[in-house]
Amino acid sequence: MTAEAAVEPIQVSLYGSTQSVTASIYEYRDVHGRLYQASKTTEYIFPVDEQHLQGYDLAHEYMLILFSNKFHLAPISNPQTILDIGTGTGNWAIDMATEIPSASVIGTDISAVQPTFAPPNVSFQIDDAQLDWTFEPNHFDFIHCRFLYGGIDDWAKLYRQAYTHLKPGGWFQNVEIDIETLSENPKVQNDQNHVFKTWCQLFWAVGDKTGRTMRIGRDGTMERLMKEQGFTEVVHKSYKVPIGAWAKDRKLKQVGLLNWHYIDQSLDGFAVYPMGQVLGWSREEVGELVDRMRRAIRDVRSLSYYTVKVVYGRKPEAGQ
Structure with missing residues (x-):
């Protein structure tokens, strides 16, 4: 089946403006039973249906625990104008707005999947961060x-636009996942034919083919880009995130359990479009890959994890 034949556009509702969630165009594509945003500017490869959005909520929860209930690591005090790019379900923006009631928080995304009710100091806008910011x-x-x-x-x-739209002295923080699944079990880690190796290599190939790299969290790329755009006081941090409750550390055990639920319910959504529409796999082939990956992360002997990379930097004050 061709990519064109597999995609059936579904128009949920129409509105006249693209300036806010309550006045935006809601259009979705159905790909093998999963819903994808039908953005006119970016063909996003991960679904926006309820199953996948619930996974994002789980990821938000494990990130809070991982960061010791901090919403950011950048050393900024009492920010009053805050922008969350790719806000998704809006959890981070809502938390920041609740934490700092005097702040004005804007969350942008190509998908209108944010809640209808939110604190009065947060607003959500349909916007594509890849275009020129307004x-x-x-x-x-x-x-x-x-x-x-x-x-x-x-x-x-993206980094250059963040730099441009920050006040002098303002901070920019980017958090990304290195999608390579690793293992504390040498037998698994050293097996070059293990599904963990296959999975990340396929996604790297998808990123290469679409021109939207999946390697952003590797090889110090985020730190290098931030410095190249003029940010100073750049800090890079790396966090091990277990998949499953196998870690001895109590906090990492909590993180791992939430992350396991997030990954387990999101695997199909991760793979359907990239493997099927980009690489041309059949639905059955995608299902077999997902089943292999699911069995691997459910295997208590896998001791699996990946790393989360955090980079933040400061726009210099005038004259610095």
Whole structure:
């Protein structure tokens, strides 16, 4: 089956503006029973249906625990103008708005999947971060983005626009996943034919083919890009995130359990479009790959994990 034949556009509702969630165009594509945003600017490869969005909520919860209930690691105090790029279900933006009631928080995304009710100081806008931003330059105290891998074709432009729209002295933080699944079990880690190796290599190939790299969390790329765009005081941190409750550390055990639920219910959504529509696999082949990966992460002997990379930097004050 061709990619064109497999995609059936579904128009849920129509509105006249693209400026806010309550006045936006809701259009979705059905790909083998999973719903995908029908953006006119970015063909995003991960679904926006209820199953996948619930996974994002689980990921938000494990990130809070991982960061010791901090919403950001950048050393910014009491930011009043905050932008969350690729806000998804809006959890991070809502948490920041609740934490700092005096702040104005904007969350942008190509999908209108945010809740209808939110604190009065947070607003959601339908916007594609890959296009030229329409915000005023030098406007935000803090810009945040998380888990955009596979959705950005020009990361240097993204970082450059963040720099432009920050106030002098403002901070930018990016959090991404290195999608290679690793193992504390040498037998698994050294097996070059293991599904963990196959999985990440396939996704790297998808990123290469679409021009939206899946390697952003590797090889110091985020740190290098941030420095190249002029950010100073750049800090890079790396966190091991277990898949499953196998870690001895109590906090990592909690993180791992939530992450296991997130990955387990999201595997199909991760694979359907990239493998089927980009690489041309049949639905049956995709299902077999997902089943192999699911069995592997459910195997208590796998001791699996991946790394989360955090980079933050500061736009210098005038004259610095």
